[in-house]
Amino acid sequence: MKKIFLLIIGIISIIVSIAQPCQLQGKIVDTNNVPLNGATIYINELNKGTSSNNNGDFIISSLGKGVYNIQFSYIGYHTKIIKVNLTEEDTTTLLIELQKSTININEVVISSAFTNAQDENTQIVDVIKKNDMQKYGAFTVMDIINKIPGVDAVTTGPLVTRPIIRGLSSNRVLTVIDGVRFETQQWDDEHGIGVNELGVDKIEIIKGPSSLIYGPEAMGGIIHFIDEHAANIGKTEGDLKTTFFSNNFGGVTNFNIKGAKEKYNWGINVLGKVFSDYFYNGYDFRVPNTRLTEYGGKGYIGINRKWGATKLSYLFNTAYYGILDGKDIVKKPDGSIVNTDSLEKEKFPVETEAPFHFVMDNRINSNTTILVGKSKLQLILGYQNNHRSEHEELSGKKKGYNYVDITLQSSTYNLKWYLPTFKNFSTIIGSQGMYKNNSNSSAASTQLIPDATIADVGFFVLTKYQFKNFSFNVGGRYDARSLNTVTRIDSIVNMPGISRSYDNISGSFSVAYKLKKHLILRASYSSGYRSPNLNELMANGVKLESLTYEKGNPNFKKEFNTEVDINLTFKSKHFSLTAAAYQNNINNFIYLAPTDIYVASGITRAPFVPVYQFLQDNAVIKGGEATLNIHPNAKWFDYEVRTSTLTAIRTNDNSYLPMMPTNKIYNTLTFSFDQLKKFEKVYFRIGTMTALKQFKVADTEQKTPSYTLLNAGLGAVLNDFEFSLAANNILDKIYLDNMSRFRSYEIYGPGLSISISVKKYFNFNKSK
Known part of the structure; x- marks a missing residue:
């Protein structure tokens, strides 16, 4: 190094x-x-x-x-x-x-290694703008990410969500922030994605194995949060946005200011969020302790010189996530449930009370580009400190006691050499590495995963060929990982130390051919891998939130997969269609399954708990996605329908894999006008989201019925102000989401939620 x-x-x-x-x-x-x-x-x-x-x-x-x-x-x-x-x-x-x-269907994307317009890519990259959050009334970034066909979310209430790409989640989907892999405790479903909209311009999503460019854990794909652009040269500008949500009586405030000169640029972004517990069935049922308090800030400074540019950024973020306590939910004889949390007197409580998760992130990143003749070097360095603790109830103390306390420190590098273009060939040679140290605090009452160190190093080469209407990408990569854990065996924890090494060779080939002007055919074959995470290897104890005893297996092999994708894109002046089909073959797929065993827990409210065992089998996930957009010459009208489907099975017995998304259909009708009297950029949107009945479930899983939600929104710009009004689940439909971790309690998703957003733009260069 x-x-x-x-x-x-x-x-x-x-x-x-x-x-x-x-x-x-x-x-x-x-x-x-x-x-x-x-x-x-x-x-x-x-x-x-x-x-x-x-x-x-x-x-x-x-x-x-x-x-x-x-x-x-x-x-x-x-x-x-x-x-x-x-x-x-x-x-x-x-x-x-x-x-x-009439619509932007040819976005410029950077996540596929080469900066291209979408038409020039051999692989589709989905793009979401940060401003979509206020247009759609999103609580979190996941509320807009999961509108992409093939992307869904595991939810623990509306504020704790984690992404699923084509059925894969957890350590199989990699989160990247401006080129640096984001490391948090992804091994547990109750841990959300851990990223908010702070300083973000847009989000790019690649569906399918992306290990060639991004390394281990990118088996299902990546979610890339891309920083906002610097201000234009000679400009200092900013904005202040405030959003209010009716359902959980919450609000978000975000302030941003940035400036640039010829040789340097800078920016500051701050964010605050406060949400109470969410409701459904009008305000009849409050789901206890599903609240959130979050605040953070981000700043950067960049310099531009004749040799290239460099940018240094720092982010701080703190969040308090409430944890639903199952003992507060009681089923009545008629089958309905009630909230017995009688100690909470407020209708919209926001105070942090046990049980809850505390998460603090500190991140320092640098991104340097050096021009070397017709080639360039890019070096991205990152340091992250992720501190997570879980606080459980203790009589007489609102904050409870420190049940689990973990600190994860990660250092990463990402070095790429973009060689000069040679006879229509563009080539990248690169190396990436990471060192992680996971440590448990002695002040906590237990530990769920061991103290451990993980070291990664990888090398890759990727070549793109482009000539007229034909292009292809081909590349290969080698990765090696060492994992070492620390022994802890006492009256509370039984985790012997282990040392493991994993390595993998992965590759990718993708091709695109543009037929005449309107049709693009794409096909790809790619592979990826990941090592088992610390929880899958070493779990050996009771989890208070789920009241289960989980057992890992230190002898698990690495997971690796190969995926074949076929994609068709047709676009004309008034009509566009994108359709994709894929098959993902996964070797040594790890999943959590129940046993018939119960063990003593030492917990008063649940003296005996069921044992869940991590298992490993081969699996296949196959499915498809489609998006149809009709945009007549009348620029003010746009209709879009999006759909996705998948089937995931274990190959040894053709049984369904657990926690897989159901088929979904989105219909959206949008009317937009450049000018309407004094207002600019006026739009009105109305649409539905239909989730079909989920019957493809594991043996012990609960089937969920179909449902349809009606959503709408409108917005406009007046001078330096932007206004947005969004309403989700307008009919206050009671529904059970099959990806909700609350479904075992028969707790439904959020009811009617209305959000009002106002953004004020500032231009500090205006003449007085």
């Missing part, structure tokens, strides 16, 4: 001494050669941008020689990205023509 850092420092010193400044300028027009005022020009490698003036002109100075991916965008037009090679010490001039678009 030390040698790598010394090499990078040496390269930077050489490049800084020889780099000479260049300038990029140009004009942006539409297809009628009319200048576009306010179009955005953004250089991905430098996190640097500007906007066009009244004449459509722009200029960016102090650029070093090199190859840049430059993105041009304008509201209501297709985004365009071009590669520019600055080789001379003078000015390069561009003329950019943008075409009008």
